[in-house]
Amino acid sequence: MQTRMVRFDGLRARLGRIVRQTATEVGKKAQLTMSGGELEVDRSILERIVAPLEHILRNAVSHGIESPADRQRAGKPEQGTIRLDLHRGGTDVVIDISDDGRGIDPAAVRRKGIERGLIDADDQLDDNEVIKLILETGFSTAQEVTQISGRGVGMDVVDAEVRRLGGTLGIHTRKGAGSRFTVRLPVTLAINQAVLVQAGEDTYAIPIASIEGVTQVTAGELREHYVDESKPLTYADNDYRVQHLGSLLGTSEPRLDNSEVSYPVIMIRAGDDRVALHVDQLLGRREVVVKPLGAPLNMLAGISGATIMADGDVVLILDIGGLLRTEGRFVAAEPALEEEAEGDAEAGATKEPAPTVLVVDDSITIRKVTQRILARNGINVATAKDGVDALSWMSQAVPDLILLDIEMPRMDGYEVATYVKGEDRLKHVPIIMITSRTGEKHRQRAEDIGVDHYLGKPYQEGELMEHIGKLIRLPEAA
Secondary structure (H helix, E strand, C coil): CHHHEEEHHHHHHHHHHHHHHHHHHHCCCEEEEEECCCCEEEHHHHHHHHHHHHHHHHHHHHHHCCCHHHHHHCCCCCCEEEEEEEEEECCEEEEEEEECCCCCCHHHHHHHHHHCCCCCCCCCCCHHHHHHHHHCCCCCCCCCCCCCCCCCCCHHHHHHHHHHCCCEEEEEEECCCEEEEEEEEECCCCEEEEEEEEECCEEEEEEHHHEEEEEEEEHHHHHHHHHCCCCCEEECCEEEEEEEHHHHHCCCCCCCCCCCCEEEEEEEEECCEEEEEECCEEEEEEEEECECCCCCHHHCCCEEEEEECCCCCEEEEECHHHHHHCCCCCCCCCCCCHHHHHHCCHHHCCCCCCCEEEEECCCHHHHHHHHHHHHHCCCEEEEECCHHHHHHHHCCCCCCEEEECCCCCCCCHHHHHHHHHHCCCCCCCCEEEEECCCCHHHHHHHHHHCCCEEEECCCCHHHHHHHHHHHCCCCCCC
């Protein structure tokens, strides 16, 4: 393991050059100061985090640091300062990137969010929730498009890469006083601290980084939470919803025959979600070597890898955040004509059921916008965030049409289209690919697979509905 570890200091010159070059290009003055560079991280993590860090630094110079004249008027030195501080936080490496610039204006972000349909004008969101909109695909508040900013490509990619590395990205800002981006990353992807638990007959490992605490709860109290799912379990002044691990995985049901027996409950935080995970037995804490799973197991939601125990048993390592996201991964829109169909009593006539379109895209923005367009035209909508989720949904139902992105994690659009066209149950389902990749070779590959239409982003609502109308029968409202 020691041979995999490298000092962060090796990036000092490269990151400093990025700040100087960007400042020169945009006519500003900025310097980078760095501390904690003696910390060591896994070489593979360092290589993958360089690009996200470079983008955050470019943003700090182009969006955050003011021009020399504006800084003088604000009583600041002409030269802006960007600080990059590294330190250990538990088992993680914490990278803090802060600047003394203008900060992020929540009002400007809110206006742009309303303009793009990400939020509604009457949504009651605090400034911290509004600021998170900058992580959405295609989001930018820049007034003009340059080589450095304004293209709406960047922070969504940074956030996605940090999450792929098992880390988190936090944003703190104060208008006029600067912004701070906090990146938390595991020291290594090869070794992890984990708690071993038992659910039914199976043993699993849960990474310690996601665990906030462990307690014992009686079977009688757990039964109350299962009967009334809205009743939270309070621990350390935080509310957690109760879930049984076996039920979540679909492998076993909780055994609550004896109300006096106590069971271990693990308090887990995954993003904004807090869950009290009821397990049958706690087997202790271990340092485990993470083995990546090969295809097709690496596409299973909620599993980040596996480890081999001393006795040779293979234990799956759970990604609790991914596991919880599978609970509500598909959002079905209310059919716009449903009430009319129910109320149509003339001559016993019944209207045709609205068609169902499956929207597969890893961008939550694209999914929401497309869902609104289709629902407005009387179409039922199901959404999936990538190919794996799409195949999981189609194992239970068959859509009338699929709107499919190409570039997605875990399983891309070409793989999904190949599967659909090769499956007897699904091969009749028309597919429209909607992608930013409009090159001839991409279009040709899609046509070779059997995709019915290839549509570039961005698209107009009328254009999309016209193509859908050629492939399936639309409700009269459309």
